[in-house]
Amino acid sequence: MVSRLPLEEKVLADLRPTQAEKDHVCGLAQRVLERIRQSGKADGMVVGSIARHTWVSGDRDLDIFMLFDPSLPREELETQGLALARSIASSFTENYHEKYAEHPYINATIDDVDVDLVPCYNVDSAERIQSAVDRTPFHTRYITEKINGLIDDVLLLKRFTKAGGIYGSDQMTEGFSGYLCELLILHYGGFTPLLAAAAEWKPQAIIDIENHVAKEFDEPLVMIDPVDPKRNVAAAVSVDRMAEFVELARGYLESPSALFFELPKDSPITRDDLTTLIDRRGTSLFAITFPTPPYIEEIVVPQLKRSTSAICEHLARNGFSVHHAHYRMEREECMILIELLVSELPAIRSHLGPPVWNRVNAEKFRSKYRDSSLPGPYIDNGRYETEVPREFRKAADLIKSEGMLQISLGKHVRQSLVNGWQVHEGRECWSPVFSSFIAGFFNRCSPFVRHEKESGNHNS
């Protein structure tokens, strides 16, 4: 039915799970479901991409929900649900532990498969859900019913977005979730029609498959959840990830290539290459590092993002113009990396005062500064202004100073900084664990441009 490019067929051959993989994962799923059934306490249901047959070969994420009676009080659900999950997991392996999203659940590694055992309520319509997890079975039912014939398209899209670095609704990626990929394929009827449509997307694009939107959304991309008219499935997609998808779509349609499905290579920078690079650029590089707060990525990464903005504003307020800044959370340490155009400034700066016409404030300002040995106060465009000594002549001194704790860092980032942080300069910013992050920092380009550069489609 669908005419597929040979290169896409070739990619698909690698993406489709093999029969052995399917047997292995589905066999395990059956055994877990059987245990739930035997318990007599809940219904078992496989959800996620394995249930929907939209999983990519090599994925090993088996999500099994345990649906309890909605009359069970919330506390009971957590106690009984967790007890059941624990008992089932322990009957397979000792390698399991409790995790926490909106509610607690059990994560176990069984026969090389990463299994989540999640208790939820078995409600009879999506309007009756009591928490976000209750919605997942409805997603699975919706997709499973309709996705027939489009599974290969979903696999291509997942790989296409993953290769572009825009797959995942996590805080670091701010990209496209698996469910969003499935809905996009459903709505547009395939991979190629989706790309043709996306090539013309503009922010505030709204897709409403069931034509039942019941709320206003201000995110750049809006995909109304078919099972919940008040939910935007694409809420996590940032405007930049959306623009990158648009760009990839245009690029692929214009000249399709296997490169669009190749996962980005990890290409760390060496300390010596960093030294040469900084030297050639003539910029000043600073890294702020501190122990990673003991919380999950979904908590820490947004705080890192906010902290990075706050530090950039703190630098800018003090006259240091930030060229580029980015952040990275690793297991032990976080890094905020900042490239400045200028890292040293003169001893003086201008300080703006009130308009002369505002007599009370004007006289306060003048009498506060008239005794200074520096020029001023003088009048510029009807306002007082004066010169004052610059508090921080060196950017390094500023980001080493206590004032860092006064700016708007996230709660847990701040708690970590209270115990101290390190400031590295120039080549000293390099460390093995951040060497890929630093390489990416200096190799900024959009996913499509990266494909173009890697394909050698350039002159220099």
Next chain:
Amino acid sequence: MVSRLPLEEKVLADLRPTQAEKDHVCGLAQRVLERIRQSGKADGMVVGSIARHTWVSGDRDLDIFMLFDPSLPREELETQGLALARSIASSFTENYHEKYAEHPYINATIDDVDVDLVPCYNVDSAERIQSAVDRTPFHTRYITEKINGLIDDVLLLKRFTKAGGIYGSDQMTEGFSGYLCELLILHYGGFTPLLAAAAEWKPQAIIDIENHVAKEFDEPLVMIDPVDPKRNVAAAVSVDRMAEFVELARGYLESPSALFFELPKDSPITRDDLTTLIDRRGTSLFAITFPTPPYIEEIVVPQLKRSTSAICEHLARNGFSVHHAHYRMEREECMILIELLVSELPAIRSHLGPPVWNRVNAEKFRSKYRDSSLPGPYIDNGRYETEVPREFRKAADLIKSEGMLQISLGKHVRQSLVNGWQVHEGRECWSPVFSSFIAGFFNRCSPFVRHEKESGNHNS
């Protein structure tokens, strides 16, 4: 009638012309008027501050207008008027020459007095004037009729504004003309009531003595001309000169002192002091010098002002942040002096492109920059951006480059620069003729603050 502070009486004793001065100047005026009468071609009239008895001792500016019949054609007026003026001047001295304001006139030095002989039309009402000079006799008649009893107040105000550096409606000062000072005293009824009112002035203040305003004005201070309802006598007053007057008024009312009447001392800086100063400030100083265009100050100074703004914008566009800039016209040379916070920048800069949604422009931008070995194009906030090599890493190279001729300099400044200009850096900016200008550049403070600092009313 008026109660005067002892310090004001003391100042006035120096400001009032002595009897010998009066006899000398008025005697000369009578002799010139007599010659005009004898010619039978025009009526003579003394105008300006000498006619109004508002001249300050030491002033030697005698303005004598020759009023011709309005039926005389304009060309005839210029020819006959200039011929008469020339013949009268030559009967006193050989030291005279032609000058040009709106029309040509003769300037002569007679018995140590600077005499202007200006032809104009003898119209019978101010509405019938044919050019600005025809208005002057009306100003003189208006003031002479009403100023009686307030002459000392005018003298105080003239000296007060001169000491504050804000007397003069020329392009360099952008301050208060003599006629404006007279009208302010008339309107408020004296020096002290004027200061009390001015202390509360705000921009767009309107004073309309004859209550006959016939036009909208957008200058910060508006004094409707009593003889012309469509003219703002205070049009030359900049918002900063106005604010400085407001500040001086408040300061004097609060603690009157003779300092407010002391003319600013000329205090040049030495080359060595400049070296020390730049070193201490940590800034970068540049001077651009070029031969002064062969035109009068009223033509050249506004062009210098515009050129200075244009050069600052040119620097800012190239990433060099200007801390302070000013200009000076001297007889032989002009100088534009610029203090930068930073004079060297990295090898790269960011270059903003179109939004990705604008497909045509986005693809143009991407294909233009994708071959670069620098990072980018990348997407930031939905727009393309890329790094490009910085054209000028050193501010000095930028202001030495030909691009200076492409920016919006005034016509005559540009003509002068076409033949080349010099760029000086650091202590090399110093030269004897600009040493006072440079001192003032680094000693910026408002007139009142200068009084405060000079009176030792400060701690350090």
